[in-house]
Amino acid sequence: MDDLLEADDHTIARRMNEEVEIFVGPRPEQYTWILKLLKTRKPGEIQPYKRKDLYPIK
Numbered sequence: 001m002d003d004l005l006e007a008d009d010h011t012i013a014r015r016m017n018e019e020v021e022i023f024v025g026p027r028p029e030q031y032t033w034i035l036k037l038l039k040t041r042k043p044g045e046i047q048p049y050k051r052k053d054l055y056p057i058k
Contacts, residue, residue, distance in 0.1 A: 004012050024031040041047055 004015060007015075
């Protein structure tokens with residue numbers, strides 16, 4: 001992926017998605033399950049996947 005060192009944002013995002021597709025393709029149901037798990041939180045529950053110093057909750 002050395003070709004991405006000077007690529008524009010669109011190209012980098014496209015390549016990243018292509019790489020994800022390689023891993024997700026064989027078992028897409030596993031990807032959607034874990035993605036939902038990581039995004040789902042009850043109101044007031046700690047959000048362990050966010051860093052408050054980088055992404056303050058508004």
